[in-house]
Amino acid sequence: MRTRVDFCAEVENEMRMVLPSLSVNEGMARSAVAAFCAQLNPTAVEIADIKCAVSEAVTNCIVHAYRDTVGDIQLSVKLCEGRLIQIEIRDKGCGIPDVKLAREPLYTTDAENERSGMGFTVMESFCDGVNVTSRVGRGTTVTLLKRLHK
């Protein structure tokens, strides 16, 4: 599908973190992921790309998955062989009925709050692979793959 690189096989280092879905934690999540990835000496552009994609995925957990409530956002970052970074953002919120539709540019279920519907498109453009699995009433897992320069 739209995943352009494979999931990583050999994990060299890993970080896991759980945060409640408060909007104040979006910046924390983005910075924590970037700080962990810094050990691979990414370029400033690569770090900016990662932060931007993580920010979109975490914001979706806060505003969509747990729309009228607060729940856990689980983050996992795996640094894999070949300078591949796999970032997983998981929620146990409302889920997405039609993932293919949700990933379309400009598709949003929240136009009244002036959402752009470009979150998944941004993730795709800043990463080398994006995988989304979701079950209504159970939650969503977004996996971002980013391959760093040699």
Ligand SMILES: Nc1ncnc2c1ncn2[C@@H]1O[C@H](COP(=O)(O)OP(=O)(O)O)[C@@H](O)[C@H]1O
């Ligand atoms: N974690 C999630 N849980 C539930 N629904 C989600 C989640 N992430 C995205 N969605 C759904 O996918 C749609 C598109 O997401 P996105 O491309 O980020 O655009 P936007 O957030 O601007 O609406 C959202 O409007 C929402 O309906």
Ligand SMILES: [Mg+2]
């Ligand atoms: Mg969004």
